[in-house]
Amino acid sequence: MPRSTTKVQSTKLLRQLRHLAQLGESLEQATRPSAELLATDARRRAPEDTGRLKRALRVLDSEVTKDRATWSVGVDDPGRVHIAIYLELGTSHAGPRPFLRPAARANRKRFSASIASELRRELASRVRP
Amino acid sequence: MTSSAILRNLRGFILAIGTIADLVGSRVSMGHMRQGTALPAITFHLTGASRGLTHAGADGFITTEIQLDIWSADPDTTTHDELELITDQLLELHGFSGAIGAEPVDLVEVTNDLYLYEPEPGLHHRILELAIHHQE
Numbered sequence: 001m002p003r004s005t006t007k008v009q010s011t012k013l014l015r016q017l018r019h020l021a022q023l024g025e026s027l028e029q030a031t032r033p034s035a036e037l038l039a040t041d042a043r044r045r046a047p048e049d050t051g052r053l054k055r056a057l058r059v060l061d062s063e064v065t066k067d068r069a070t071w072s073v074g075v076d077d078p079g080r081v082h083i084a085i086y087l088e089l090g091t092s093h094a095g096p097r098p099f100l101r102p103a104a105r106a107n108r109k110r111f112s113a114s115i116a117s118e119l120r121r122e123l124a125s126r127v128r129p
Numbered sequence: 130m131t132s133s134a135i136l137r138n139l140r141g142f143i144l145a146i147g148t149i150a151d152l153v154g155s156r157v158s159m160g161h162m163r164q165g166t167a168l169p170a171i172t173f174h175l176t177g178a179s180r181g182l183t184h185a186g187a188d189g190f191i192t193t194e195i196q197l198d199i200w201s202a203d204p205d206t207t208t209h210d211e212l213e214l215i216t217d218q219l220l221e222l223h224g225f226s227g228a229i230g231a232e233p234v235d236l237v238e239v240t241n242d243l244y245l246y247e248p249e250p251g252l253h254h255r256i257l258e259l260a261i262h263h264q265e
Contacts, residue, residue: 085245086247089196089243089245089254089256090161090174090196090198091161091247091254092161092162092200092247092250092252092254093161093162093164094161095160095161095172095174096174096176096196098176098177098196101176101177101241101258102176102177105177105179105194106179
């Protein structure tokens, strides 16, 4: 009987560990809100001209592996890509008016908090007794 | 000490690096490059400043973010090699602690190193971002 009990618990534990090992699959969902937050804040900070640059700023794509999620946030408008780069980094005759880098810097702590919270939620749902 | 104090002293600090002074002469300035400036040249801008915060309130530390721009002409000319030399010297600031002018700084970090080509008027633009950590 004790052996049987041990076996049941081991199976359960193994299942939970297997779920934990698959947590990497949730990285994309866990990090997406941070990418959206960055895009939203960059839009708020972007210089306003016709509004086309602001409208074109969005989450472009993601590359997710087992233990890493990389998101691209940028300008989804071929007519505004170069303008965005020169605004962000400046030119020889006009200083930079950065909007992406400050947005990334200002939200660093929020990214960590958001990712931790998303992963905690996912973890809780997977290892529920 | 404020970020402005760092900015005021930065030009002199950069020109105190012998190799850089030899290459750029006095062509280090805050803001965009003046028209007709000889190359290579360096410009710099304040791009951000953030104050540290703990649960107990402000911690008295500031991080001043500076963008350094190193400019050169066509890569086939001497100035492009000079651009590389200047950049190498500035990259050595990573990990620096000491003083910028009379202003003590705890740590300088080079947080970004980018390159951009400006087709009109044909300039090579190397961009270094510095995070300068210091006390208020």
